[in-house]
């Protein structure tokens with residue numbers, strides 16, 4: 128049996144006339160395996176919600192196909208898709224209490240009252256809403272409503288669970304607590320879930336794989352670790368990671384066993400060419416311009432490094448963020464100790480070749496990560 132839960136093939140979404148309206152999702156293809164938790168991550172307007180709504184059946188696809196559990200569903204109405212949903216605009220039924228709203232999702236299963244009560248009690252405890260089960264939706268807060276609709280979705284036994292910013296209205300401590308519990312609940316039952324978020328901490332904590340979207344285009348679909356260590360392009364590299372990746376335009380020169388990146392203001396980063404694999408050497412030496420990326424926590428200070436000047440030094444309680452003027456731009460460094468550097472002080476920057484991400488200066492596509500080709 129196939130382990131594919133959801134298959135999206137060449138899906139386009141236009142709002143307004145096809146080919147002329149807003150092209151919200153562009154030629155999207157994705158394969159989600161059974162039991163996976165997927166996060167759709169991207170900035171506002173990138174097409175996450177449109178994608179989710181097409182999977183749910185609230186928006187027609189303009190082109191392409193969507194299959195769920197082996198059957199094409201993109202022409203079926205939402206109720207025929209066997210998808211459980213928690214999203215805005217798919218609100219709780221006002222005349223029913225929170226308990227009745229959650230239990231309503233089990234209606235088709237013909238369970239005994241005792242079984243229903245037990246399941247509702249379990250999910251209510253998990254989501255910390257036991258105390259409001261007897262209340263009506265109009266008399267509870269936005270965050271409580273959000274958890275009630277999450278409960279109504281999670282209690283179902285569907286082929287796919289779609290969760291749109293499911294914890295957007297909760298305070299950070301509760302979010303962190305529920306994140307862990309929800310992940311455990313989904314994994315324990317082998318459910319398949321897609322969640323939309325613009326919070327990368329949430330995506331990293333919950334998802335097996337993250338689909339990074341921008342401008343309606345899927346930029347990368349990979350594990351959180353791969354996205355961090357091997358970003359497919361400049362967009363993913365700079366969008367995912369906190370603080371963001373440092374980027375600098377660089378010209379390439381070499382010869383005599385060395386490879387140099389020339390940055391603005393005459394800054395030069397010299398490396399032995401042997402620090403890079405033969406494939407990377409070949410790719411880099413045939414180019415004149417690239418974009419260099421380096422994660423803030425990979426930047427080292429060293430007395431004989433390239434000179435930079437401290438502009439900001441912030442202790443965040445568990446790490447120090449330093450921003451330094453470097454090569455006509457800003458280099459951000461993260462250090463784990465409390466660093467006592469004065470504003471205006473000179474420091475030396477060392478960028479290890481194994482930490483460099485190199486991107487094509489025109490397409491933004493990754494060329495290499497450290498010593499290896501992308």
Ligand SMILES: Nc1ncnc2c1ncn2[C@@H]1O[C@H](COP(=O)(O)OP(=O)(O)OP(=O)(O)O)[C@@H](O)[C@H]1O
Nearest residue numbers: 142149151169170171172173174175176177178325
């Ligand atoms: N009903 C609609 N009619 C016209 N354009 C729409 C409609 N819904 C969304 N769009 C447009 O489609 C694009 C993608 O929107 P979408 O809501 O999918 O993005 P998103 O990534 O979910 O954003 P957000 O995080 O702000 O919800 C945006 O340019 C948006 O303005």
